[in-house]
Amino acid sequence: MQKEFDVIIIGGGATGAGVARDCALRGIRALLLERFDIATGATGRNHGLLHSGARYAVNDHESAEECIRENMILRRIASHCVEETGGLFISLPEDGLDFQAKFITACRAAGIAAEAIDPKQALRMEPSVNPALIGAVTVPDGSVDPFRLTAANVLDAKLHGAEVLTYQEVSELIMEQGRVVGVRALDRKSGEMREYRARITVNAGGIWGHNIAKKAGVTVNMLPAKGALLIFGHRVNNVVINRCRKPADADILVPGDTISLIGTTSSKVPFDEVDDMYVTADEVDLLLREGMKLAPSLEHTRILRAYAGVRPLVASDDDPSGRSVSRGIVVLDHATRDGVEGFITITGGKLMTYRLMGEWTTDLICKKLGVEAKCTTAERPLPGSRKEERERTEKKIHALPTLQRESSLHRHGDMAERVEATTAAKRSIVCECEEVSVGEVEYAINALEVNNLVDLRRRTRVGMGTCQGELCACRAAGLMAEMGRYCTSRAKQDLAAFINERWKGMAPVAWGDTLRESEFTKWLYGGVCGLTTKKEEE
Amino acid sequence: MKMNTIKETSQNNFEQCIKCTVCTVYCPVAAVNPLYPGPKQSGPDGERLRLKRPEFYDEALKYCLNCKRCEVACPSNVRIGDIIQLARLKHSKKSPGLREFTLANTDLVGSVATLAAPIVNATVALKPMKAIMDAVVKIDHRRTFPKYSQGTFEGWMRKQREAQAAFERQVAFFHGCYVNYNNPPLGKAFVKVMNALGYGVQLLDKEKCCGVALISNGFVKQARRQAKVNLGSIRTAVIERKLPVLATSSTCTFTLRDEYPHLLGLDNADVRDSVELAVRFIYRLLSSGEVQLRFRKDAPKLRVAYHTACHMEKLGWSCYSKELLAMIPSVEMVPLDSQCCGIAGTYGFKKENYATSQAIGEPLFRKIEESGCDVVSTDCETCKWQIEMSTSKRVLHPLEILADALE
Structure with missing residues (x-):
């Protein structure tokens, strides 16, 4: 039986996650589809700056005001991020x-x-x-940690009934009588095509939203x-x-x-x-x-x-040349703009305003669905940032070794108590640079939508430290395999993919100690573990 | 920007770590004490986290015994031991107490104890006294204490002034607390050897304890004060009087040369190379062929097992001691594998470290017993206490053995 949804949200960045959470909190049945992992696009590829808005103050008063308001809200609702x-x-x-x-x-x-x-x-x-x-x-x-922020939104959306599916690439919007009634998506894990239906589809695909909009026959001019x-x-x-x-x-x-x-x-x-x-x-x-x-x-x-x-960046509708671009939030109701019912595009904006973008989009969804509930995302703290729970958690994990306790609290806030630490095996370290324990990796794999090592990195910082996966990647892959997430040959593929992804980031700055360490990593994985790239095999 | 303008070295030495973890493999503490996270995690890894937030400081860093074997092992030149010591000095919330004060102030305690040496020696050796020290100040009751001598080395040297001044060539001697208060005969042996080589020995204008125990017990301000006095005296000797400054203790030498700039932030570059161990100076003098030593024919045959102290390993100078010993016709020198004996100055005296200390030293003690030696030799006084307490052998400084073999 196909589950029924009111809204399908395409895109698992901060914006999509924000829309999903807002919908879930207002009792709207939401499905979030992401073609890779959450926060893989622009969400995870920026400064992680909690803008005060000062940068925009002189040239863009409106953005500056939005920023400082959201800045103060995020300090409250996302304190652990x-x-x-x-x-x-x-x-x-x-x-x-x-x-x-x-x-x-x-x-x-x-x-x-x-x-x-x-x-x-x-x-x-x-x-x-x-x-x-x-x-x-x-x-x-x-x-602000954009990975943590997006993950917390996803977690809360799920806690309130939303469904979140990663590695689902929307290939087609299902159109019936001029309106969007659902999507067809490729399940990248199984290779199967799936169909999801809902009264409203939200395009929160960031720069990729440009092409998603085209599938509905509408043009959103992005740059x-x-x-x-x-x-x-x-x-x-x-x-x-x-x-x-x-x-x-x-x-x-x-x-x-x-x-x-x-x-x-x-x-x-x-x-x-x-x-x-x-x-x-x-x-x-x-x-x-x-x-x-x-x-x-x-x-x-x-x-x-x-x-x-x-x-x-979105070009104004009346300027297709793209010279006057705005960094402001753009909510497009394609029913009024293009005559396509059941389709909304949310774009523009900034990481800082993801919540506000979610609020505006959900307001529009509510209007279309006839739902009266008010937005509460500015008041309700995200999981991880709840004050009383945090105090309780701090007491509970007080006896853990200093580094581990501080790291878990830092990354997971009040959810840190979910990190299993009762035995020496669970407390042993996977990622030494960032102090990630076996318990924390297991928590992320079980509760935070982890499919591979790169996903795991976004949830826990495994492999983000100075060694860039040299010591932790193989341990983490071993744990994933032990937990039955994949077989040995998939584990090896995943390991190679992870190491190559790390190398891609190091290559432009490969000199000095970074180069020395990457050579050591190469020697470890190639020479000691026998991991080879496809090229070398041929 | 041209790439060649980028300097290869950073102020943040820990960045050079490539996580090979060989430091932790060589750490004597990590091998026996699971509460210690090891040098990699306590040093370069921990430093990154502490830069993020001071809350990441882990009190378990107190288990580091500052042997610097991690630094010797590191192929990337990371000053791991220094990073850990500096973190302790900066972040530790445990303020030093009476025990730390007593253990660290070797100068003050020594000068008082030598006044009534027989009484002090007898008292601290008594079981009830040990029990009290164990219970009240947490100095382990199983520990034997170094004996204090009656009268100091400095006192003896004052009587030698004229005789020493008669030599044409001169050296200055940094005797350290141990020679001064506990073992003046070692100082006398040094003087005898130097005189035999044609050198007179003079004291520095003013000598304070090098401060190694103050640093490891958290009295950094006092350590810096004393270091400034010592550097002043060393500068007078080296720059004004053109004298090399020699020492018999590997730890004092290491502290004067390396801990002063690295941990106390005192620049000693102008005199650092002129401060060295007597064994190195003597070895180089002998190998230059300028002078020769005459050994007595009737010296008893002696099988000597040489133990490389940690700071000797860090200095990289144990070869000089071993070569000097091997040069003595009556001596058969057996080198022991270089490993920590576990005491690390005042570390092993503390009740909470006793078990760790003895566990670290255990393989060394066994090797010593198996070596069939008559006597053990080392350049470090605290290794001597540890080995004499934990094995059946006596321990002598290489210069004591050398002096005894001279005509």
């Missing part, structure tokens, strides 16, 4: 101080607490900052804009550092979990490249050159990897 680091906007001699006054005024007009401080005080606040700075402004920036970033091996800064000038390339340095990130660049790319982004040598140069101006010590800091995401 957020670090309240604070942010600085620094002026360097080459920038001058002209922009600063305008910037502070614009911030305050948008409701962002911006305060000019003495450059010396800024240096004390954040010792890594360029000591040549001539001005500094504090803003309520922070960092893929590539943004590249570099990850440093450890935390260089504990406060977000921005440049106080008109937004430009590589002017934000964000501390995220164990690392720091510099980004981004911005360049248009053709649609046929969006599935496979590479970072070029020029981009690495640019990011380093500009990054060193924010924090000079970046020059000597080991770079772990480089990666790039694709922003789904």
Whole structure:
């Protein structure tokens, strides 16, 4: 028997997950379909910056206001995904101080607490900052873990009745009498085609939404804009550092979990490249050159990897050339816009506004379905961020070894008690760089939709540390196989895929210790474990 | 930007770790104490997490005995031991107590104890006294204490001043607390050897304890104060008087040369190379052919098992001691595998470390008993206490054996 749904949401990024959670909380039967894993697109390929909105204040007042409102909401509802680091906007001699006054005024007009401080005080606040700075402004920036945030939304959606299916690639929208009544999707795990039906289908596919919309015969004019970033091996800064000038390339340095990130660049790319982004040598140069101006010590800091995401910029409907793009939220009701009933596109926006995008979309869904329930996502904390539960969890796991206790709490918040730690075997370490235990890996595999090692990395940070999978990937693959998730030959394939994916990120920055370590990894997996690539086999 | 402008070295030395884990394989503590996460996790891995948030500091780092064998093993030049020690100094919330004060202040305790040496020695050897120390300050009751001498080495040296000044060539001697308060005969042996080589020995203007015990017990400010006094005296000797500064203790030497810049942040680059172990200085002097030693013919045959202390291993200088011993006609030198004896200065005196300490040393003790040696030799005083307490053998410094074999 085919299950019945009110809404099908296509796309498992933060936006799709946000829509699914909002629908579930309002009692709407929702199905989320994602072609790969959650947070694989732009959601997982950005700074992880909890924008205060200050960056947009001067040029885009509306976005700035949205940002600061959502910023304050996320601190409450997603506290275990957020670090309240604070942010600085620094002026360097080459920038001058002209922009600063305008910037502070614009911030305050948008409701962002911006305060000019003495450059010396800024240096004390954040010792890594360029000591040549001539001005500094504090803003309520922070960092947010996009993987954790998306996973928590998915988890809550499921807790409230939504169904979430990953590795389901929508190949076709089912159209009946001019309206969208469902989708046909390829189950990438089994290779079978499946059909799902619902009264409304939501296109939350990010940049891929451009092609999903085409399947309904409508045009959403998107412009893929590539943004590249570099990850440093450890935390260089504990406060977000921005440049106080008109937004430009590589002017934000964000501390995220164990690392720091510099980004981004911005360049248009053709649609046929969006599935496979590479970072070029020029981009690495640019990011380093500009990054060193924010924090000079970046020059000597080991770079772990480089990666790039694709922003789904949307051209205004009345300007198909794409010159006037907006970073604002775009909700398209294709019934009123194109005469196609049962189809909504949600796009534009930012990671910061994913919740608001979910709210607006769900409001529209409710209107169409005649549901009266109000949005509660701004008040209800996500699983992991519930205060009372967290206190209880902290007491419960108090006796665990320090590193393990702090890591579990940091990653899973109040859900940390679900991580089995009763025996030495469960407490033993899989990922040594990021301190991930066997218990935590098992929890992720059982409860957080993990199908392969890359999925596991997004849930637990396995393989995200300096060794980039050197010691942990084979252990994790072994655990997956032991738990019956796959057979030995699939495990080997998965292991090779994981190591290659890590290498892809290291290749653009393969010098110094990063190169040395990748060679050691290659020797370990190739020489000791006998893992070979297809090429070598031939 | 041109790539060649990127410097290969980072301030953050832990970044060089490529997770090969050989440090943990060589860690004497990780092998016997499951509560210690091992040098890789406590050092480079932990440092990354501590940079994220200080809450990630793990009190289990106190189990590190600062032997630096991890650093010797590391193929990537990561200063693992230093990273762990610095993390302890920075983050540990356990403030040092009476026990730490007593164990760390070797200078103060030594100068008081030598005044009434027979009484102190007899008292701390008494069972009830040991029981009290065990219960009250948590110094393990099974431990034997080094004996204090009546009168200090410095006192003896003052009487030698004129005789020593008569030599044309001179060296300065950093005697350390152990020679001064516990074992002046070792200092005298050193003077005898140097005199036989044609060198007079003089003390530094002012010598304080090198501070190794202060550092490991968390008294970093006091350690830095004392280090500044020592560096001042060393500079006077090296720069003004053009004298090499020699020492007999491997740990004092290592502390003066490496722990000062790495853990206390004191730059000693101008004098570091002039501070060295006496055995190295003597070996090089003899191998240059400039001078020769005359050995007595009637010296009894002696089978000597040489034990490489951890800081000797870190210095990389045990070859000098072994070669010197092998040079003595009456001595048959048997090198022991280089491994930790477990005491690590004041570490093994602490009640909570006693079992770990003895478990670490156990293979070494067995090898010593099996070696058929008459006597064990090592350059470290605390190894001497540990081996004498845990085996049936006496332990002598290489220079004591050398001095005894001279004509």
